[in-house]
Amino acid sequence: MLALQLAVDAGPPSTFSVLPALIAVPVLTAVLLALLPADREAEIKLTALVGTVITGALSFYVLWQFDAADGGLQFVSRATWIESLGLSWFLAVDGISLFLVVLTGLLFPIAILTTEPHHDPKPYYLWLTLLMAGSMGAFLALDLLLFFLFFEVVLVPMYFLIGGWGHGNKVYAAMKFFLYTMAASALMLVGIVSLVFLASGDTGGPTFDVTILAENHELSRLASFLVFGSFALAFAVKVPVFPVHTWLPDAHTEAPTAGSVILAGVMLKLGTYGLLRFGLYLFPDVTRDLAPLFLTLGVIGIVYGAAVATMQTDLKRLVAYSSVAHMGFIVLGIFALNSQGLQGGIIQMVNHGVSTGALFILVGWVYERRHTREIAALGGLQKAAPVMAAVFTLVMLSSIGLPGLNGFVGEFLVLLGAFSSARWWAVIATTGVILAALYLLWAYQRVFHGPADGENAEMADLRPTELLGIMPLLVLIVFMGVYPKPVLDRIEPAVDVLIAHIEERVDDFEEDEPAPTERPGVPGLVATAEAAHEGEEGEESADDAESGSEEEG
């Protein structure tokens, strides 16, 4: 409340510093929680809920006040931090981060509302609120070091959430998660410092300001590759991209439900968001050159993640592997490097957060009731719990990518974009659409269909409060499937700006470089519909022709 007041007082309405409040409110909530006696469980939960709801409301305020036509940064909050080092406190949103912020603001209250810690609520909610602050910070920060700080800070609460409130082999899973992601991002810090140091000549003194670096740095090709590589590794682990994904099934499966929801819904997006904001934006040339690698890894993620998901015997692990497949689509979209691919990737981030978040909540409810997630031990639940089954069906169909529900919009745009610029990758990726139906429907069949016996026949259906808790996600699933335009309209200008930036930066780069190699089946990078039907050649030659041009419609 105090932070809100502070934020409101900070300036005239036009510069209302709502973004710092998005971080400060959950931090203050955490402080408040720390001060509450541990045995006041109801008050603790209420405090956490109110704090996250306020933060969520603030994020919706940002959405409401966001200028849809403006592709640049909005709500900028900037202050010098350590001038000599070029460090600054720099928060802003644009169309790329806007919906991730809103998603964060939405998922935390829902996760708190729909799940219970069962023991030690005080540290549990404390970690959750700190996690919210860190996630918000990571999506908002545009100073590299500040971003890195938030990017790293979120590991800690998640580590303790998995280790303290998880199931089964939780300590192993927590440790694996922590070490894996931390080891990968250790190099990133080196990369950040190197970048700032190497670019200080181009930028007139050291600066960690991403916008300045992106516009001005003139790193050598090798240096660009190395720095990009250090970033990309950190983000690839976070996404996760095949083959560095194996921390995810363990972490997801053993985490408490709220942890899984946040992990899948928010934290994985840090990886894809990072690839966009700090990979593509800073190093468009390297990104373009390495696109075939990432496209390939994305496609492998889609097909391989789905294939592995099919054979899982643990329902939660199955959902975890489905995330590998879905995140593969996002990677594919980003590295398609065109408007449809990028917009599809960004909206897919949001949709994956909504759908998979809902799936984890549902699996958590099944576990609460049946104390098992083994698919073989479940069966016929639809008979006893028709409402839960209906909700599960809707979420499942959204995850499968049924048109008219949210999952389809992103998936379709990603594939459409990829098809324009990287046809054969898109063709293989489209098979993932078949596999997604296979593993989810098969799981549904085994868990909800068939005859029910024993405890399965007596499982309690959803309580009204539970239904109410998940309802916002269900509404979003339908709304964003039927009318995604308001979302896409806000993403598009930022994507246009980003593409313009790529064109500007990569054109310079291209002058010294030969045209990309023309391997068969490796078409050029930014191909557009316009280019495609301007030249009415056959498909193959059109592709080749597009290789050189970097136009974007």
Next chain:
Amino acid sequence: MVEAVWLIPAFPLVGFTLLMVFGRRLGEPIAGWVATLAAAGSFVSTVVVFFGLVALDIEERFHIQTIFTWISSGSFTVDIGLLADPLSITMCLFITGVGTLIHLYSIGYMHGDPNFAKFFVYLNLFIASMLLLVLGDNLLLTFLGWEGVGACSYLLISFWFDQGDEGTANAGAGKKAFVTNRIGDFGFMLATFLIFVELGSINYDDILTRSSELGSQTATLIVVLFLLAATGKSAQLPLFVWLPDAMAGPTPVSALIHAATMVTSGVFLLTRLNPVLAEAESWSLGLIAWVGALTALFAATVAVGQTDIKKVLAYSTVSQLGYLFLAVGVGAYVAAIFHMVTHAFFKALLFLGSGSVIHGLHEEQDMRRMGGLRAFMPVTAFTFIIGWLAIAGVPPFSGFWSKDEILLYAWDSGGVSGPALWAIGLVTALLTAFYMTRQVILTFFGRSRYHDPTKEEIRDAMVDRLEGAKGEVEQALAARAAAEEAAEKATADIDKRQEALDKAQVALLEATEAVEGSSEEDDAKAHQKLVKALDKATKAVPKAETALAKAQDKAGSEAAAIGDAADAVIAAEGRVLSVENEVRAVPRFPRRVTATTEPIELGPLGDHLPERWHHRQDTTPHESPATMTVPLMILALAATVAGGLNLPFTKDLHFLEHWLEPSLFGHEAKLSAGAGTKWALAIIAIAVGAIAIFAAFRVYLRGRVDPNRIELDGMVNAWWVDASYADFMGGPGRRMFDLAAWFDRTIIDGAVRGVATVSAATGSVLRALQPGFVRSYALGVGVGSILVMAWFVGRVF
């Protein structure tokens, strides 16, 4: 009036929403009536739009109504927009018309189902999706409908998901339908991408007018990809396998979704894109025609071998859809739509009729258990017979006209393939008339086999009887054992008695000696005692002798009893043998029957039939309620007269052809055949149909030919196509997935764990593995960030 087009999908959407929220509260039958009204409202709106279109000039019959922008990204934009033209409105007319009737029918059919309201929720959603599929003004909205109907199909096939093993099978059938269709959707999506990349738009408006920009190679690829999509949704080779399984859904669903409407989507799509087909190289059109022709023939042979009343109709549907593909492949779009409409009427009629039969027979679907039902359910029988005449190609019923049109165009397509396609179509027509006649005879004629004991009941009776006989043997064996025990006891008794006799005799001897050895004078008293003892001993001997004799008698009789018991055992064992022989002598339950098939002669086994058989003797098949028979009668009327839509005699009678003209952009094939050829082909078709019907009468009504010689194993088992798919998925397919899972667990994650182990062993990360490390790291980062925050708060505010 064409502006009312938005009302067409709006009615069922509103119905769906209402029922989803209030359905359970409304309950039976109001929920059903609400859904039916929604469908009827949609039908009325379609009629209004139809007359609106008719009122317009021919070239203006292409009305686009944009409702809002759906997805827009860069140069890509699609709307939720509706396209009302003769093609889409024709589709809407029969979708909503037949749909309304099936809604009405379902009120009766689903009576008493615990999920009555939910059924209608899905049904309304299906109608809405199907209408969006045909009305969408762009490929993506069609795809939305395409997937929407697929999802509804999935939900409705697995509607009865919880009925034991059958429920599991139902759920599996739903999943199979969805996944198989997704293989087709792969083609749909790729074709859509290709069109967008080439034309920069996926609106039909652009595609239809600018298809020439595609170039013939690209157009060919697009056609092949859409053909893949169509083989999925319209159940053609090689993706037909889901449709027969889809019969697991309630019968109205089979009629509406899996016969009349959804499965025609593939044909609709290809027809809608006729300008693209016109661009494509001719081999791709030939491919469509051949896929259709071969599917038609294949499925027709399988239909001959089915015994499930719905499976016959399912394979029949696959076969008839093959005709539609054949028609599209030879450019006979009007004939395709014509047959699609007549098929929608007569196949919906046949399915609903079969549903009425199933309903009247208390969920019996096996035609071997039917027969003679026309006496019990006259309306169903009468309307079913009309459906049969229509599908069998008997003039003047509707099917004759539309099927003949397709055969004519196939013949007329020329070259070698034209007559070949025609011949395949003709053989299919022959088989169609044959298997449908077979179905009508087995269901409605001959002796009613409903009360005959079923295979399972006979097996139960056999088990009961055999167990009874075996029980007797056991009883006899027990009796023999008892007798043997008794004999043993008796023998032991003889010994005991003998001993007692010996003892008594010794005692007598001793007593005699004692008496002789003593004298009365010495001790009169003692002597007296001895004399008394002698007296006693003397008496004891004959007593013991009698007892011995008695015991010997007893032993004798027991020995005789053993003999008897042993005889009884032998007799019982003999009886088991004879029962076994008797059971063996019961004729095998016939896999294939005709109207003349007699009930199985059970003999004494008859008394052992289980309770449920006795229970069934008290029930008789009954006619269905009016909510079910009224739709049957309306559909029967439609199936009779629908041929009038496009009569071949004069140009003026080609109503459908004139009406569809604006949607076909002049791509309808032009007939070169003269009146003579037309008449000849028609007469051949009629003759072939007559022969088939006559043959089926001989086999199934008169029983002159053994059906085993006709219904080959391959036909019964659908030529093992589905089984091989299942074997592949269960075998190599599953192993591939297992391999992926194993690879992930062992190789990828194994490598990660390996690195961790190695690092730990070298000690470099050993400390890192202690939780303390995370704590101090956390503390560091945490304190650091709080300091930053504090500094910032101090600085900014």
